[in-house]
Amino acid sequence: MKVMIVEDEVLVRLGLKKAVPWSTLGMELVCEASDGSEAYEMFVRHLPDIVLVDIELPKMDGLRFIQFAKKHREDTKFIILTCQQDIKYARSAIQLQVTDFLLKSTLDMKELCDILQNISVELLLKRHAGSESDSADVGKAQRKKRFLQSWLDGVLPKSQPERSDVQLQEFASLLQAANYQSWVIQPERHTPAMGVWPSSDTDLEQLAIQHLGSRYLGAVEDAAKCKLHLIIAGNPPASEAQRWKEAMQDRLGITITIAISSTFDDPYDWRVYALQAAELLQLDFYHHSGGIVRESDRLIRDTLTEPIQKMKKDIYERIGALQFADINPQFEALCKALIEPPFLHPHIVKNMMTEMLFRLWSACEEITTASISTNHQLVDRIYAASRLEELSELMLEEVHSAEKAVADCYAQDDKSKLILLIKQYIKSNMHREFSLQDIADTFHMNNSHLSRMFKEVTDSSFTDYVLYEKTEAAMALMKSGLPLTLISEKLGYQNLSSFTRMFKKVRGVSPSRYQD
Secondary structure: OEEEEEOOOHHHHHHHHHHOOOOOOOOEEEEEEOOHHHHHHHHHHHOOOEEEEOOOOOOOOHHHHHHHHOOOOOOOEEEEEEOOOOHHHHHHHHHOOOOEEEEHHHOOHHHHHHHHHHHHHHHHHHHHHHHHOOOHHHHHHHHHHHHHHHHHHOOOOOOEOOEOOHHHHHOHHHHOOOOEEEEEEEEOOOOOOOOOOOOOHHHHHHHHHHHHHHHEEEEEEEOOOOEEEEEEEOOOOHHHHHHHHHHHHHHHOOOEEEEEOOOEOOHHHHHHHHHHHHHHHHHHHHOOOOOEEEHHHOOEEOOOOHHHHHHHHHHHHHHHOOOHHHHHHHHHHHHHHHOOOOEEOHHHHHHHHHHHHHHHHHHOHHHOOOOOOOOHHHHHHHHHOOOHHHHHHHHHHHHHHHHHHHHHHHHOOOHHHHHHHHHHHHHHOOOOOOOHHHHHHHOOOOHHHHHHHHHHHHOOOHHHHHHHHHHHHHHHHHHOOOOHHHHHHHOOOOOHHHHHHHHHHHHOOOHHHHHO
């Protein structure tokens, strides 16, 4: 018997777990939850036989949870453990046909164990009675469904000589194949989660057996993620998988993608290999859908290739130089490289794009407008993006906003804003060694005019400002514990002595004094 505990008080949960001799009662504690919402999710996943549940829970109260849970499995037995003595709760519990209603304040563990034992006997008798009735096939189908769900969730108990497990005895043949594969099936995007798969398990069974024969062992639907998990014996040829895929597509009227794990020997590893196969479905991010993908093809990588590293670096340099107009072709080249197999894991791509965003915002922070300020909602949208094209559009839109902000500085002929822009360029390029002429060329200005404007707005010469900012950056790096040799390199100096002379000239003391 699979048991679930729903209780928001940690000590109560621990007490129940330790005080009840679950294995002696022929039961296994398969899951626990601390609030009603989590409880509902866990219930749908595990479909336990018995649930011990509190009434007062965060997010969804216990009675409401029972009401929803019964829609997924009517024969589950619920025992309410509560501090509430209010008659209205007892009345609601009776209406929901709960098995028992116990007060925590007077709870006796022996009484609870007796109740659990009685429930276990009752459920077993019903199961055996059901197997002898006309609904035997339906009952077995439901038991197999629960068995497969437990198997996929990794909570299926292993066979033990001293312990008899009804589930294992009934479906032991499924665990005796020489090897297995996990198949994860996903419909094309934008398909509603409800009603995607065949309306009855019989439809699916018939299609699978027709094309895969005895290799097909069973299926588990994950409605929340709109996926279907199959467990397959052996290693069917590609032609069989293709025929079954085509039959499923004809039956459903939609395109599906099948991800196939590598072969494994231990049936208890299904969960591990199901996760492996599900990772392959990430290829949908690149429009690589509507086919059959195999783990053995090594289509997903977790590290950047050298060409992509170079493209990324070039884009970062353009951002640092505020050359936003030049980013478009580089970004397009990057996206083109990303759609070549083996594909970079989408999460790595999203991390890279997010880092670009923060560099962009940092480069523009001195001329911040509402359109280019740090936007955490945009970061959320990037991580939620389901396609590379969607991600690309979000990024380029933000680059265009930054480009417009820079153009506005020129158009308004606002000296203060233009100097702020130059200051930000300097701060973003501390690793470079540049002159007044370099900056004048970058901002398309005459160097004499730039020098006068800089002095007028900042009351400081261009050279003095650059050196002061370099020493500021150096002191910040010293506080982080970075060695002076590395700091001098990061600030564009070829050797430590040049950096030390500059620092002493600006600050009046050697940098080692700040380290002390």
